[in-house]
Amino acid sequence: MSGAEQQKQEKQQKMRALLQELLQRAGNGTCADCGAADPEWASLTLGVFVCQACSTFHKANPNISRVKSVYLDPWQASEVEFMASAGNDAAKAKYEQKIPAFYYRPTHTDCQVLREQWFRARYERDEFVYIEKQEPYSTGYREGFLWKRGRDNGQFLSRKFILSEREGSLKYFNKHDAREPKAVMRIETLNATFRPAKIGSPNGLQVTYLRDNSTRNIFVYHEDGKEMVDWFNAIRAARFHYLQVAFPGASDADLVPKLTRNFVKEGYMEKTGPKQTEGFKKRWFTMDDRRLMYFKDPLDAYARGEVFIGSKENNYTVLSGLPPSTQGNRWPFGITIVTPDRKFLFACETEAEQKDWIAAFQRVINRPMLPQEYAVEAHFKHKP
Known part of the structure; x- marks a missing residue:
């Protein structure tokens, strides 16, 4: 290796070490856009550290942002100095001055359109700097x-x-x-x-x-x-x-947290009727808070039926498997939900799905019921 190449390599090692120090600063340890841990990209124009997923929005909009990999790309001293003078907290103070309390801030688990429009609202449209730009919503x-x-x-x-x-x-x-x-x-x-x-x-x-x-x-x-x-x-x-x-x-x-909610879980299971004498039928299930709904098709307007899932204090439990006498299920991985009035029997195609559903039910059952939820439970009990 020539002396010039060695000098160049040492310079890049020094730049990377400085960038590592910057990532340790308050605010820089999570993605400026979605909050994901350990961001690996940086915007040289906006002065923010972002995750791999959010970097795609920056790369697609070079007129707004120009990004480099913290670990893989070569860095100039002037670029590192700019990142040191900026950072995620400074960008937040600049671009998020007037965010309405109701405005949804996407996380790394949200869909593309929410995350992309959050990027554009902040960096392109200045929606949270000028209140008049918030009129559409x-x-x-x-x-x-x-x-x-x-x-x-x-x-x-x-x-x-x-x-x-x-x-x-x-x-x-x-x-x-x-x-x-x-x-x-x-x-x-x-x-x-x-x-x-x-x-x-x-x-x-x-x-x-x-x-x-x-x-x-x-x-x-x-x-x-x-x-x-x-x-x-x-x-x-x-x-x-x-x-x-x-x-x-x-x-x-x-x-x-009460403004909108994502579903706890969705997917196919088999179910049988209240007397458990009819065969199991494949249905699309949606767990929306304490309402477990089932549909013939995922895009049906109306549920075929709904089950209220209360809390363990009120004698709701979820069990792995089905009662020994159960017949008619084609899928092998059973779930039994015990309520104060009856048992509901479901079957999943895979063990992974069974575990996911049981975990979802358990989260709801472990949560104490709110006063207004008792009225919902009472309505379910008195359904004809």
Whole structure:
């Protein structure tokens, strides 16, 4: 190795050592964009350290950000000095000055559209520096057209939607000039969760609401990712203001987790009926908080049935396996849920799925019931 090459190598070792020191600084040990641990990339234009997944958004937008690998790319002294003068905490102070409490901050487990629009909202559109840029989701009223899946034919058709915080509802209309809405969804029971793979669109959103205390689903998307994320945050804003009125003493930290929720778990299992004499049937199951719903098809509007999952203090338990006398299940890995009134029997295709479902049920059962959940439980017990 020549003397010049050795000098160059020593310089890069020194640069890497300095970068390692910077990663130890407060705020730099997690991704500036999604919070994932141990970021391995850095933006030379924004001065932030980001994870591998978030670096893809930076790489795709060189007009906003130029990135280098902390460990693999060569670094100039001036670049390292810039990173030392900036860092994740400084970027947060600059780009996140006025984030509304209801605005959803994606994590590394969230879908692509949420993470990409978070990147654009902060670094490209300056949405959290200028409050007027938040109007699409913060005014309490939003209307527009979304592609909605038809309940019977499965086709996605353009439908007009109106979200009104004042009226406490999200409505959609089957005809563009219709006066009466096809459905009125109360903000009180509204939930929105991105389900791109299930819906078949990268911007697919599943909206659920309660009607007569039973869950209803609608599936929507928009070609424009910003449009769909704006709808999602508008729903969260409406829910936030509803909950502020409903729980006047609650803090933002108490209310924000209640705005929208992802499902605890979804997937196929087999089930049998209450007398356990009929055969097992394959169904799509969705665990939404304490409601275990089952559908013939994942994109059905209505559940075929729902099971309330209470807490261990109220005599709910989950067991691995099925009672010895059980017959009719094709899938070998059984689950028994014991409630105060009866047993529910399910079967999974693989042992891994059985373990995942049992862990999901256990998390819910280990959580004490809230006062309002007793009323939900009572309704399930008195269902005809």
